[in-house]
Amino acid sequence: MKLHEKNVEELKTIDRDIFNLYLKNIKNFVSIIEKFKEENSIIWNNEEVVKLGYLYFFYGASEFTSERIIDMTINVSDVNKFNKYINILGIEYKGAFPTLGKYFRQLFQLVTYIDGKSELDYFEKEQYIKSLRVRLNIEEQYLLFLNSLVSNGLDWEIRKKHKNQKLITKYNLLKNIPKEYPQINGVDFQTIYPNIQYEYLGDDKSDERKKLENLYT
Template sequence: MKSIFHNYKCSGLEKLLLLISFLLLAWAIISQVKGTGWNVWFETNSLDHIGSFMGGLFAVLSIYYLIKNLAEQRQITAIQSFESNYLEIVKFCRAQVEQACVPNPDSSKKDEQQIKARDIFNLFFSQIEAAVEDIKIYMQDKQFSELFVTRQEYEHQLQIWDDKLQDRTFSSIAYMITYMGVRKLNNNLLKNKYLSQYNPTYIDELLKCFKKRLAQYAPNKLKNPTGDRLHQIDIQNCNDKEYYGFQDEIGNYFRLLYQAVSYVDNQQILAYQEKYNYVKILRGQMSNMEEVVLFYNSLCDLGLAWEYEESEKDLITKYNLIKNIPADLTKISFERFYPNVYYEYLKEKPAGRKEYKN
């Protein structure tokens, strides 16, 4: 971990104090010599006076350096406390990933072929991308403004997102459906809370489409197509869904990830480059798929605090949290929402990055 210890350099104040001390010493010596008629041989008592004078002067300097040393010791203690807490948060964050486990929707048995750890984000990403495409297809013959619960809500969101509103809306709905899942226990929560700003009729129709998609381990009698009404109700109520949801397994992961980065960002004892290096340690442990899912998370209401909340922390851009996403990977352009991230495939840094270093 990066420490506050650097090659020591005198500050401007220290240089000024040293200059004043040498000037006073020269003044005292010259005054004594002048008092003896410019004879460099003068009495011992005169030397005692000079020594007493300079002793008092250096006592003042000693007090200054003592205070400075105590301040540096407090800073060192603060840094050590920060590093200890930060490492614990990072540790818990990675533990959430390593312990996570979801059923594989492509497996014929729910208790076998579980998807674990980092591989979860591969499934998460692929389902978000598929959901984005399905939502786009669903909205092809509909007026986009009608997707919102009221015209006022549409105009409000348009004022915030401008020409990025459609991409943001599709990605946000797709993320929430994928994250929460479409099992029966999450249906009301999705409609009444997380997707309440959208037209309830459209959301109901979308959710019905996703509920029809059963996992391979669902009972075979439900997977057989039929127009029977009771059969369709059973399919809707069945919890063995392809879009099972990820909230239960990695819900804490995003909260811990945000806490870790926000904790570093709030450290006033660190310079920007030092903060960047700490966050870089965390980012180095994230896979590309984790960064992609983080991108989608930051566009939904749950993750706006990363960049698009009124607090304007710009955490994703400031610390290049999604810089390792391969070019042209996503259906929703991440470069459009985060143009000042220095992606690894870029040859030159975006001009907007200069403000962070300043």
């Protein structure tokens, strides 16, 4: 837990409101992509636009490889056109990967370390991870949501086949995001992660959540 707190403090040396700044940068890229899409009659849905916006924010305004757009129905040639578009606009942005990449990598390692403790049952693991989750503010949890949609972030849940390995739902890692939290481009965390026991739901659990918790180890 101290490692996570150290990582957060390192990020805040960049800006005290660093997580809101990150979200602002993502929204800026999403707006630029929407303008490009309209000007070039490209059909990308809202989720694809948000994923691309996050990838440009995370890796920087540079050439994309097919590895970075895995599990996305996006033509690489269209992305290359967008690269030229932002170059013409004179956008220079190196990306948040050096700092935020370390943050998410170590957060993932902490959660998977606890999840892998065979001597603990699910509810004991959940309590340990809860003590980590409560240290994440709402902006951090929303950034985790966006991170989980693309690239290496897919390892949190979407890339996993077995429900017991889907860590975001298993440990309610987005629990504290308010129901009415402003969505970027209409991409809804509640739709993508419907079985999290969100704080706004109170203590009443859905039948599906109960089934999942009986399955978790």
